[in-house]
Amino acid sequence: METDLILASVFAGLLLAIIEGIKPGPLLTMVIRETLSGDLRSGLWTATAPIFTDGPLIIVSFFFASLIADNPGVLVTISILGAAFMLKMGIECFKIEPPSIAILLEPISSRRAFGRGVLTNLLNPNVYVFWFLIGGPIMAASVEAEPLAPIAYAVSFILCIILVKCAVAFMIYRLRDGMPIHIYKAVLAACGIAMILFAAGYLGFAWTQIQAI
Numbered sequence: 001m002e003t004d005l006i007l008a009s010v011f012a013g014l015l016l017a018i019i020e021g022i023k024p025g026p027l028l029t030m031v032i033r034e035t036l037s038g039d040l041r042s043g044l045w046t047a048t049a050p051i052f053t054d055g056p057l058i059i060v061s062f063f064f065a066s067l068i069a070d071n072p073g074v075l076v077t078i079s080i081l082g083a084a085f086m087l088k089m090g091i092e093c094f095k096i097e098p099p100s101i102a103i104l105l106e107p108i109s110s111r112r113a114f115g116r117g118v119l120t121n122l123l124n125p126n127v128y129v130f131w132f133l134i135g136g137p138i139m140a141a142s143v144e145a146e147p148l149a150p151i152a153y154a155v156s157f158i159l160c161i162i163l164v165k166c167a168v169a170f171m172i173y174r175l176r177d178g179m180p181i182h183i184y185k186a187v188l189a190a191c192g193i194a195m196i197l198f199a200a201g202y203l204g205f206a207w208t209q210i211q212a213i
Contacts, residue, residue, distance in 0.1 A: 002146035009142065009149040013156030021164025026086060026198050030120045031165050033089070033191045034113040035172045036184065037096045043169030046117030050161050053121035054131065058139075058154045061131040072209040075125050079206035082123030086199035089116070093192030125205055 021028070027049060035043030121127055139150030176184070 002149065005142065005146040005149045006152045009146075009153035010156045013153040014160045017157045017160030018164055021161045022168070024194065025126075026082075026120050026124050026195070027117065028165060028168065029191050029194045029198070030089070030117055031169050032172050033093060033096075033188065033195075034116065035169045036176055036188055036191075038113055040169060040173040042113035043173060044166050045111075045114035046120075047165035047169050048114070048162055049117035049121045050158050050165075052118055054127065054158055054161075055154075057127065057131045058158075061139075072212050075128060076206045076209045078123060078128060079125045079202040079209065082125060083199040083202035083206070085119060085123050086195045086202065089120075090192045090195030090199065093188045093195065096188050125202060 027046075031043050031046045034046045139153060142149040142153075179187070
């Protein structure tokens with residue numbers, strides 16, 4: 001067993017997960033949005049999306065890393081759908097009101113928040129680009145030297161990125177109750193603007209892929 005290679009894979013997964021976890025992106029924006037508009041459970045469920053999206057993608061990308069590279073049309077479709085979804089979520093951010101005391105006392109279903117988190121990640125073309133063009137080949141290259149290395153990398157990455165985003169959700173939730181209404185709305189507006197910009201970025205990415213076809 002190549003212990004050094006396994007530890008190096010774990011370290012690489014943790015480091016990349018921390019960077020990706022705190023880096024502004026569609027899923028982090030959705031975590032903040034759901035925590036502010038719902039409750040802590042909504043934010044935490046949204047943060048768990050990678051285990052249901054990246055997990056299967058890691059397995060598929062390990063065996064079919066060249067699939068996306070040879071079919072840019074797949075990324076075009078994902079990007080356009082992602083742009084539409086991000087635009088819808090972004091516009092809604094400007095309509096969300098601070099939850100009233102009555103709403104906060106009601107039990108809140110986190111199912112919809114979780115579904116939006118999964119959709120956000122599934123319709124993010126960057127996730128596919130990373131795992132199919134970068135993560136997949138890296139894991140495939142190390143599997144011959146140590147079969148456990150790619151598993152260690154994938155597991156450490158997914159668990160760490162979920163923990164980082166859960167920490168963000170907890171922090172936002174703790175700050176939420178003391179937020180003045182204008183700050184609350186300003187944060188949501190920033191999320192809305194970010195989502196609209198992500199939508200524009202998705203369309204730009206789709207255009208570059210169309211030109212490559």
